[in-house]
């Protein structure tokens with residue numbers, strides 16, 4: 001048996017090393033434990049949905065991965081190796097990109113300019129290479145949203161769903177392997193929400209791993225492989241979506257009650273009390 005087949009065999013029996021493994025991560029602001037010993041993993045091509053009430057600590061937790069905040073304690077492994085993530089630049093170097101709810105697009109310029117904002121392509125003469133940027137923008141947008149044709153318009157003229165695809169295109173343009181989406185559909189109507197759902201499925205098919213923060217339990221059950229619920233900065237539990245019902249997930253969010261199909265975290269309610 002050659003080495004390759006030995007390797008294949010071993011990866012078949014063992015669960016693959018997660019692309020992201022966050023362990024016992026904490027951060028406090030003043031006296032508030034915004035994130036308290038939270039752990040969560042993400043495998044290649046998976047969507048892991050992070051749920052919880054407002055103020056539960058979801059955004060803060062993923063900001064520890066995106067480098068927006070530096071954690072007080074805990075470790076982060078990326079593709080099996082301990083990672084140093086102290087700022088957004090560090091995170092980008094690991095192929096981690098974040099799409100915030102606000103999208104942070106430059107409204108007055110077109111799609112190609114937004115895709116290359118701050119990292120513009122230049123010609124050999126040092127001028128902006130608009131031709132190359134537009135060609136690449138058409139290629140990436142064509143893959144994400146084949147019907148999109150409004151390349152010459154400022155992004156403020158685009159619909160919410162189209163703007164979302166520009167933000168996603170910008171994230172994957174530089175080969176993001178790990179995508180963090182914080183409430184991507186919060187400001188969108190039903191049709192555009194469905195469009196973003198299609199984008200997420202496509203990214204997943206391309207092997208991109210996604211942390212998806214969402215309030216929409218239907219979206220979560222439609223898109224996610226695993227759910228993770230936070231409450232008061234703590235992880236209530238994680239579960240494959242196939243092992244929990246919508247009502248059980250609501251029970252995790254509202255009561256902190258961990259159902260049998262989920263793996264409890266430090267924030268799980270047990271016998272009427274939150275375990276420590």
Ligand SMILES: Nc1ncnc2c1ncn2[C@@H]1O[C@H](COP(=O)(O)OP(=O)(O)O)[C@@H](O)[C@H]1O
Nearest residue numbers: 029032034052053054055056057058059060061
């Ligand atoms: N920069 C900050 N300074 C002080 N408190 C913060 C900061 N960011 C978040 N928090 C607090 O941390 C807690 C978790 O917030 P957040 O992560 O935004 O929750 P979620 O995204 O689940 O709604 C909240 O109590 C919030 O007020």
Ligand SMILES: [Mg+2]
Nearest residue numbers: 058059060182
């Ligand atoms: Mg948030």
